[in-house]
Amino acid sequence: MSSLSLDTITAIATPMGTGGIGIIRLSGDQSLSIVKILCGKPELTARYAHFEKIRHPQTNKQIDDAVILYFKNPHSYTGEDVIEIQGHASPYVQKEILSACISLGARLAGPGEFTKRAFLHGKLSLSQAESVIDLIHSDSEKSHRVALTHLSGHLQKKIQGYRKMFMLILEQIEASIDFPDEVDPLDRSEVTRSLKTLKQDIDTVITLQDYGEFIKEGLKVLIVGKPNVGKSSLFNAILGKERSIVTDIEGTTRDYIEGSIQLGGITVKLCDTAGLRDSTDTIEYLGMQKIKDLIDKSDLILWTLDSASPLNENDHKVYAAIRKKKNIYILLNKADKPNSIKTQHLDNFQVSKTLSTSALVKDSIQLLKNTIHTEFIHKSDSIDMDYICNIRQVQCFKGLHTSVTQLLSHIKQAHLDDMLSPHVRHIIEQLGELTGDSLTEELLDNIFDRFCIGK
Numbered sequence: 001m002s003s004l005s006l007d008t009i010t011a012i013a014t015p016m017g018t019g020g021i022g023i024i025r026l027s028g029d030q031s032l033s034i035v036k037i038l039c040g041k042p043e044l045t046a047r048y049a050h051f052e053k054i055r056h057p058q059t060n061k062q063i064d065d066a067v068i069l070y071f072k073n074p075h076s077y078t079g080e081d082v083i084e085i086q087g088h089a090s091p092y093v094q095k096e097i098l099s100a101c102i103s104l105g106a107r108l109a110g111p112g113e114f115t116k117r118a119f120l121h122g123k124l125s126l127s128q129a130e131s132v133i134d135l136i137h138s139d140s141e142k143s144h145r146v147a148l149t150h151l152s153g154h155l156q157k158k159i160q161g162y163r164k165m166f167m168l169i170l171e172q173i174e175a176s177i178d179f180p181d182e183v184d185p186l187d188r189s190e191v192t193r194s195l196k197t198l199k200q201d202i203d204t205v206i207t208l209q210d211y212g213e214f215i216k217e218g219l220k221v222l223i224v225g226k227p228n229v230g231k232s233s234l235f236n237a238i239l240g241k242e243r244s245i246v247t248d249i250e251g252t253t254r255d256y257i258e259g260s261i262q263l264g265g266i267t268v269k270l271c272d273t274a275g276l277r278d279s280t281d282t283i284e285y286l287g288m289q290k291i292k293d294l295i296d297k298s299d300l301i302l303w304t305l306d307s308a309s310p311l312n313e314n315d316h317k318v319y320a321a322i323r324k325k326k327n328i329y330i331l332l333n334k335a336d337k338p339n340s341i342k343t344q345h346l347d348n349f350q351v352s353k354t355l356s357t358s359a360l361v362k363d364s365i366q367l368l369k370n371t372i373h374t375e376f377i378h379k380s381d382s383i384d385m386d387y388i389c390n391i392r393q394v395q396c397f398k399g400l401h402t403s404v405t406q407l408l409s410h411i412k413q414a415h416l417d418d419m420l421s422p423h424v425r426h427i428i429e430q431l432g433e434l435t436g437d438s439l440t441e442e443l444l445d446n447i448f449d450r451f452c453i454g455k
Contacts, residue, residue: 008034009109009117010101012094013084022089024097026106027114031081034104035068038085038097046072054087056100063096064088078114079121112448119436125156126436130390130447134216141265142215149385156435158386162198163431169194170424173417186420188411195408202401204387205394211379212388214299218260218267219376222294224322225304226314227274230333233359234304235259235272238369256290263369264377271298292321300327300372307332307339307356319349327375330354331368336361392447393434400430 008028014021026034032044039052050068055061066087076082087093102108112133119129135147149155169191175183214220223231239259257272273291295301301322305315322328328351332341335356346354353371357364389397407423432438 008106009113010098010106011109011114012098014089014094016091016094017089018091019089021086022094024085024087024094024101025109025114026083026085026101027076027078027080027109027117028106029081030105031083032070034101034106035070035083035085037104038100039066039068044068044070046070046075054085054097054100056096057104058100063100064090064093066097074121074123077123078117079123080117110448116444116448126447127156127159127393127434129436130393134390138216140215140218140262140267143218143267145265146212146215146385146388149388154386155389158201159431159434163428163435163437165194166424166428166431170421170428173421173424177418177421186417192408192411195404195411199401199404199408201387202397202404204384205389205397206401208383208387209389209394210299211383212390212394214376215266215383215388216390218269219263219300219372220269220271220298221300221302221372222271222273222291222298223302223304224273224291224295224318225333226306226312226318229304229306230359231304232257232272234302234331234333234357234365235270237359237362237365238270256294264373264381266377268372295322295325298325300329300376301325302329302331302368303351304331304333304357305341306334307341308334308337310340311345323350327352329368329371331357333357333359335364396430396434400427400434403427403430 006029008026008030010024010026013023013025036042036044037057038054039050040055041050041052044050048070050070052066052068054063054066056063064087066085069084069086071077071082071084073080073082085097087097098108115124115129115132118124119126124132131147131149135144138144138147169186172183173186176185223235225231235257239261241259256274258269259272260267260269262268271294273294303318303322305311328349330346330349330351330353332339332354335358352375355364355368355371357368359365403423403426407420407427410420410423429438436444
């Protein structure tokens with residue numbers, strides 16, 4: 001476990017830029033004494049808003065008028081003395097106040113160090129601490145709900161319950177080995193039931209991994225096709241605004257363009273790409289090269305065809321680039337024109353859906369949105385948000401799944417209790433990685449490095 005630093009830390013806690021309010025936060029034993037010097041006030045009352053002039057300690061020149069809030073330990077976010085200086089959000093003013101705090105002995109906080117101290121002081125569990133960064137980055141209703149669910153500690157309580165159960169199992173095994181005449185041997189049928197229950201929860205977490213990814217990160221939808229099939233027009237129609245340049249000239253889009261909409265409480269991240277074809281234009285070629293990475297990372301491919309023109313070699317090249325993807329919709333675009341593509345022309349393509357679309361027909365765009373909602377987003381409405389985990393947690397659960405499966409096998413093969421003991425101990429350690437009880441300092445630093453400075 002990471003050791004607590006005795007340093008007093010400080011950082012700007014609000015985004016840099018011009019605005020109404022900018023907050024500088026301090027945490028640590030020197031916080032109160034530093035701010036007393038800055039405002040020239042001998043005493044500050046905890047949980048009381050003080051309106052004071054902030055002066056630089058070296059020049060005594062006024063930097064700002066600010067509201068000062070003092071949170072006395074342990075009744076603060078970090079569990080230490082915490083001060084918030086709420087001044088005006090001028091980049092110059094914020095940097096001057098920060099500089100003044102550092103000149104009086106504070107040091108600049110690292111990424112997520114305030115939340116890390118909250119975890120180390122027991123103010124937040126690890127899953128709650130991780131949910132803070134998820135809450136900061138939530139950009140949709142459902143990602144917000146997931147973060148709040150984890151912040152309330154439901155997942156943590158369930159994992160802690162399993163960890164306590166296996167610690168009791170370990171105690172039972174070791175006591176029965178050391179004192180066979182006084183302690184009953186392990187009740188293997190009861191342990192098997194407990195392992196199977198845990199395995200069901202693990203299976204649920206792993207099964208919901210894909211849903212969790214797009215609830216948290218957004219559904220990544222890629223529009224692909226040969227040049228001049230109307231990709232950019234569709235992109236603009238789905239967004240409901242002119243985001244991408246539309247012309248009749250092939251190769252107008254040289255790179256990819258991104259935009260997003262909210263659909264059923266989830267962010268749908270749309271990407272309009274350069275047309276895939278053979279090209280000697282260097283810029284256009286580089287744009288097409290980037291599409292390969294985008295295809296790999298996408299959740300849904302919208303393969304756009306010009307329904308008014310027969311399929312050609314470039315259409316088949318597009319399919320060759322995307323054919324390994326699980327979710328592909330064919331969009332027979334320009335449906336407002338006479339159709340030149342027959343159903344039998346599409347029989348050799350393995351796709352999920354085929355839809356007729358036109359940027360000029362609003363109903364066709366709404367049908368596309370409704371289909372995406374039904375096939376991807378609606379299914380997430382019934383998901384228990386407790387089981388939606390971040391990447392680190394999912395990896396922990398996958399390792400735990402292997403260990404639980406192995407232990408069930410050993411019990412079924414009637415291995416002796418002393419042979420079961422190391423496996424039970426390993427499961428306890430893995431559960432501890434989820435709760436934060438068995439973390440190395442390096443792993444803990446990696447978790448909090450995801451945070452912004454000031455949180």
